[in-house]
Amino acid sequence: MSEVTVRVQKVRTASLKRKLIFFGALAGLLVAASFFSSYLCPWDPYEQNLALAKAAPSADHLLGTDRYGRDMLSRVIAGSYTSILSTLLLVAFISVFGSIAGIFCAWSGKRLDTLVMRLADMFLAFPGLVFALAVAAVLGGGVQNAIFALAAISWPKYARLARSQTLAQQELPYMQAARMAGCGTLGLIRRHVVPNIAGPILVTAMLDIGTMMMELAGLSFLGLGAKPPIPEWGSMMSDTRNLLATHPWVTLAPGFAIFVSVMIFNLLGDTVRDWLDPKNRR
Amino acid sequence: MAPVLQVEHLKKIFFSDAGEELTAVNDVSFAVHAGEKVAIIGESGSGKTTVARLVTRLSDVTEGRIVLMGKDITRASGRKLRGAYANMQMVFQSPAESFDPRCTLGDGIAECLRNFGRSRKEAEQETLRLLRVCGLAADFAGRYPHEASGGQCQRAAIARAIALKPKLLILDEATSALDVTVQAEILALLTQLQREFSLAYLFICHDIALVQDFCDRVLVMHEGRVVEEGASEEVIRRPKQAYTKRLIDSVL
Ligand SMILES: Nc1ncnc2c1ncn2[C@@H]1O[C@H](COP(=O)(O)OP(=O)(O)OP(=O)(O)O)[C@@H](O)[C@H]1O
Ligand SMILES: [Mg+2]
Numbered sequence: 420m421s422e423v424t425v426r427v428q429k430v431r432t433a434s435l436k437r438k439l440i441f442f443g444a445l446a447g448l449l450v451a452a453s454f455f456s457s458y459l460c461p462w463d464p465y466e467q468n469l470a471l472a473k474a475a476p477s478a479d480h481l482l483g484t485d486r487y488g489r490d491m492l493s494r495v496i497a498g499s500y501t502s503i504l505s506t507l508l509l510v511a512f513i514s515v516f517g518s519i520a521g522i523f524c525a526w527s528g529k530r531l532d533t534l535v536m537r538l539a540d541m542f543l544a545f546p547g548l549v550f551a552l553a554v555a556a557v558l559g560g561g562v563q564n565a566i567f568a569l570a571a572i573s574w575p576k577y578a579r580l581a582r583s584q585t586l587a588q589q590e591l592p593y594m595q596a597a598r599m600a601g602c603g604t605l606g607l608i609r610r611h612v613v614p615n616i617a618g619p620i621l622v623t624a625m626l627d628i629g630t631m632m633m634e635l636a637g638l639s640f641l642g643l644g645a646k647p648p649i650p651e652w653g654s655m656m657s658d659t660r661n662l663l664a665t666h667p668w669v670t671l672a673p674g675f676a677i678f679v680s681v682m683i684f685n686l687l688g689d690t691v692r693d694w695l696d697p698k699n700r701r
Numbered sequence: 702m703a704p705v706l707q708v709e710h711l712k713k714i715f716f717s718d719a720g721e722e723l724t725a726v727n728d729v730s731f732a733v734h735a736g737e738k739v740a741i742i743g744e745s746g747s748g749k750t751t752v753a754r755l756v757t758r759l760s761d762v763t764e765g766r767i768v769l770m771g772k773d774i775t776r777a778s779g780r781k782l783r784g785a786y787a788n789m790q791m792v793f794q795s796p797a798e799s800f801d802p803r804c805t806l807g808d809g810i811a812e813c814l815r816n817f818g819r820s821r822k823e824a825e826q827e828t829l830r831l832l833r834v835c836g837l838a839a840d841f842a843g844r845y846p847h848e849a850s851g852g853q854c855q856r857a858a859i860a861r862a863i864a865l866k867p868k869l870l871i872l873d874e875a876t877s878a879l880d881v882t883v884q885a886e887i888l889a890l891l892t893q894l895q896r897e898f899s900l901a902y903l904f905i906c907h908d909i910a911l912v913q914d915f916c917d918r919v920l921v922m923h924e925g926r927v928v929e930e931g932a933s934e935e936v937i938r939r940p941k942q943a944y945t946k947r948l949i950d951s952v953l
Contacts, residue, residue: 591798592793592794592795592798592799593798593799593800593801593802593809595757595759595793595799596791596793596799596800596809596858596861597801597812598759599757599759599786599790599791600786600809600812600813600816600861601783601786601787601813601816601817602812602816603779603783606816610801610804610812611801611804614801614803615801615802615803
């Protein structure tokens with residue numbers, strides 16, 4: 420490698436590292452804030468005060484109040500608990516479960532592989548909303564059931580990805596070399612397959628956080644997720660959408676919260692992808 | 702003395718998705734004795750790599766028998782196959798790709814030792830020794846495959862292959878990616894290893910001059926069959942089959 424390329428490489432790696440730390444810190448802050456949201460609210464997010472209803476932003480209520488006089492800032496902060504933590508839980512679950520299913524398929528015989536993948540196709544072919552409606556109809560609404568519905572239709576993406584990545588890895592000479600080095604199937608999966616396919620899966624999961632947050636908010640918006648008065652960004656927007664023209668802050672505050680969170684996780688996902696590319700390391 | 706490797710009537714049929722059959726290896730029999738250097742030559746697609754993959758059990762045999770050190774390993778799997786790998790190792794056609802891109806070369810070599818029961822510390826020390834034997838400085842243990850040249854990866858691959866002190870080393874075009882000087886060094890290394898450990902080689906190669914120099918015996922493959930076999934001097938100087946003659950004329 421010539422000196423110039425080495426320099427360029429170093430600069431790129433350094434700036435990538437800074438980006439990673441920056442977005443990682445932002446995302447960490449967001450998650451920490453949602454975790455400790457109950458301590459961060461300046462007001463009780465459930466306390467109604469009809470005398471103060473639909474008040475514009477002021478020093479006391481930085482984001483104004485909603486139609487029941489509840490402090491919007493507190494409700495947005497409290498809403499992060501439902502919106503962000505349940506999204507993270509959902510994505511963590513589907514990516515881990517889906518990947519295990521995919522790796523299992525790649526390693527199992529043709530019949531089992533076909534069976535699981537057809538099952539995955541079936542879930543994948545379901546329109547998300549229809550499935551969520553069906554789940555809500557059978558099990559009732561609520562955040563848990565919305566998460567359940569989203570999990571059921573989203574794991575196949577990870578199963579497919581993990582399966583195709585694993586199959587591709589299996590073809591590579593180093594897998595054969597590792598087999599000849601005495602690795603059993605589990606050792607092969609743990610030491611070689613997982614580290615090598617973790618990158619694309621992690622990136623997909625990171626980028627999925629934004630999507631899932633939107634979907635969850637969307638389901639709540641339609642009344643299939645969080646039920647009022649539990650603060651959740653999607654349902655908050657839905658509740659207040661007819662106030663958009665007259666009292667925009669009540670709709671825009673949760674909307675902006677969704678926008679910013681989705682953005683941060685997407686940018687983090689992009690940076691992680693670049694970071695995991697082995698050519699960008701060292 | 703019983704041969705290190707005995708292969709009898711080996712056959713491999715590939716089935717394409719369309720259901721067509723392709724007989725890549727057909728009725729191949731040969732033996733490799735301790736300390737012997739046997740070459741397989743033949744045009745591209747004649748089934749050399751497939752033979753190597755069958756012998757190493759990376760690919761399932763359709764018909765035939767493989768006996769390694771007196772043990773039938775034709776259908777071996779799991780623990781038994783692992784035992785076979787202690788006696789038989791392979792250096793792959795593409796040296797850099799035969800190391801996990803996310804592990805250092807040292808990890809790749811040490812993994813082999815760890816899988817066969819060495820402690821972490823022992824494996825680390827042994828790795829450094831093996832690298833030295835193969836002419837690599839100790840700092841290569843900490844390098845990733847993409848940080849080493851093809852020839853350096855090849856040396857590391859040889860270091861890994863001899864880590865378990867096997868009796869048989871299979872080399873699939875192990876030198877074709879290298880330039881002439883590096884190739885000569887690798888061959889010198891192989892010769893030295895053979896003397897030290899009485900290793901037997903199954904040497905898959907395109908380079909007929911090299912086979913003539915390096916190997917004791919040669920098998921000529923054509924369309925999945927062994928069409929000629931004999932001492933390498935003899936076969937290359939005075940080929941009996943028209944195919945062998947053409948193969949040799951085309952390169953010399
Ligand atoms: N996994 C596979 N599936 C189907 N056909 C295969 C497979 N592997 C090899 N073949 C076919 O088997 C034949 C022999 O291939 P092989 O790789 O053994 O040739 P080779 O002698 O090593 O050639 P080269 O000198 O180019 O490496 C070829 O016709 C090839 O297309
Ligand atoms: Mg080949």
